Amino acid sequence: MSNRTISNSVIRRLPRYYRFLGELKASGMTRISSRELSERMGLTASQIRQDLNCFGGFGQQGYGYNIELLQSEIGKILGLDRPKTAILIGIGNLGRAVTMHINFESKGFRLIGLFDSKEALVGQMIRNLPIRSTSTLDEFCRENLPDTAILCIPKKAAAAVTDQLVGLGVKAFWNFSHYDISLKYPGVKVENVHFGDSLMTLSYRITNE
Amino acid sequence: MSNRTISNSVIRRLPRYYRFLGELKASGMTRISSRELSERMGLTASQIRQDLNCFGGFGQQGYGYNIELLQSEIGKILGLDRPKTAILIGIGNLGRAVTMHINFESKGFRLIGLFDSKEALVGQMIRNLPIRSTSTLDEFCRENLPDTAILCIPKKAAAAVTDQLVGLGVKAFWNFSHYDISLKYPGVKVENVHFGDSLMTLSYRITNE
DNA sequence: TAGATTGTTAATCGATTAACAATC
DNA sequence: TAGATTGTTAATCGATTAACAATC
Numbered sequence: 001m002s003n004r005t006i007s008n009s010v011i012r013r014l015p016r017y018y019r020f021l022g023e024l025k026a027s028g029m030t031r032i033s034s035r036e037l038s039e040r041m042g043l044t045a046s047q048i049r050q051d052l053n054c055f056g057g058f059g060q061q062g063y064g065y066n067i068e069l070l071q072s073e074i075g076k077i078l079g080l081d082r083p084k085t086a087i088l089i090g091i092g093n094l095g096r097a098v099t100m101h102i103n104f105e106s107k108g109f110r111l112i113g114l115f116d117s118k119e120a121l122v123g124q125m126i127r128n129l130p131i132r133s134t135s136t137l138d139e140f141c142r143e144n145l146p147d148t149a150i151l152c153i154p155k156k157a158a159a160a161v162t163d164q165l166v167g168l169g170v171k172a173f174w175n176f177s178h179y180d181i182s183l184k185y186p187g188v189k190v191e192n193v194h195f196g197d198s199l200m201t202l203s204y205r206i207t208n209e
Numbered sequence: 210m211s212n213r214t215i216s217n218s219v220i221r222r223l224p225r226y227y228r229f230l231g232e233l234k235a236s237g238m239t240r241i242s243s244r245e246l247s248e249r250m251g252l253t254a255s256q257i258r259q260d261l262n263c264f265g266g267f268g269q270q271g272y273g274y275n276i277e278l279l280q281s282e283i284g285k286i287l288g289l290d291r292p293k294t295a296i297l298i299g300i301g302n303l304g305r306a307v308t309m310h311i312n313f314e315s316k317g318f319r320l321i322g323l324f325d326s327k328e329a330l331v332g333q334m335i336r337n338l339p340i341r342s343t344s345t346l347d348e349f350c351r352e353n354l355p356d357t358a359i360l361c362i363p364k365k366a367a368a369a370v371t372d373q374l375v376g377l378g379v380k381a382f383w384n385f386s387h388y389d390i391s392l393k394y395p396g397v398k399v400e401n402v403h404f405g406d407s408l409m410t411l412s413y414r415i416t417n418e
Numbered sequence: 419t420a421g422a423t424t425g426t427t428a429a430t431c432g433a434t435t436a437a438c439a440a441t442c
Numbered sequence: 443t444a445g446a447t448t449g450t451t452a453a454t455c456g457a458t459t460a461a462c463a464a465t466c
Contacts, residue, residue, distance in 0.1 A: 079416025108412030203317030207288025
């Protein structure tokens, strides 16, 4: 593994490599060249070789890449083999869908707690996890030390919850709210999912292209 | 408006400008300089001025930008004032959450139809829209000519549905499935939302940084 | 061995940042 | 007018593509 810092562009392509290699593996293929992979993925062969060589030489001259080995290596680079604990805050439509829909285990996480401030929801089970009251968040975090928090709450609630969670040692956020965590906490790892921004981008393309 | 093509990086920043300007407007401010906006958003003032000048001179030397005017202009650039029609396919947890959670009108879209292949769901109402059978998709599209389809279906169902919709004249997709629409239809506008990829990116950062 | 394909360096392209003249 | 701040050009930085020697 190289000691150079990996660019964001490369990191964002890794999950897609991982997915495509998984499909190729499932289809029974065992090896692939950068050129063939590039055609299937709509990239250049050069870019694929550059990307992979950020992490080491996984290929073999004259042969290409072993699909199973390469996928497994990318999985390790992504940290999928080291489960990180996560809690989810806000069990509205979105929080519920995220809880039900995502296969956390295969993405490097283990979901260990669900929280909502509406007392009426407390005790309800989703996917074998009980919804807990946010009033018990402090206690739960001190006992279980979650690495990551998934925020499915409105922007106006997000600032206070983020302060609380950062104070409790949470160091990564999967942020579905519109609150900008990085501005206040530049050291914390944040991955934003902004549906609205994504949809407006599509609106732009339809309107202008 | 310039005739040069606008880079993807710029387009992706527009919704964030739009949001921030909306908040500033709501807070009662009327003008802002590129420097102050850059500090609030965590960008450089240079980048903001470059970005805005792709579309025209919205500012005034010695004064800065009028917040309300600038937000409104960016809204027009994004096409938020020209509603496009959209249908949503797949009313599982995710489709339901997207239907309930997103304010389509403020993002440039009007949601006009919901479809699912499970007959048990047909007729159920969500947000004043009935769930329709996918067997009526052809008829509905020929009558209503939707611009956009929102795919909340599994990968294995997505290929056939996409073929059908492209055949019916749908020219833009908001794609929550893992099916890669652009590879087969490079001319169609696609905005992908891949939760899994997003979460794996976060896993990478936690593991490696 | 000969052919294929990687790993890696060099060239190109594009995006961001800096600088400053124009001007409100 | 003087100060402030844009619009825009030039310089820098980073990412992608091309090329090819190394090697399986």
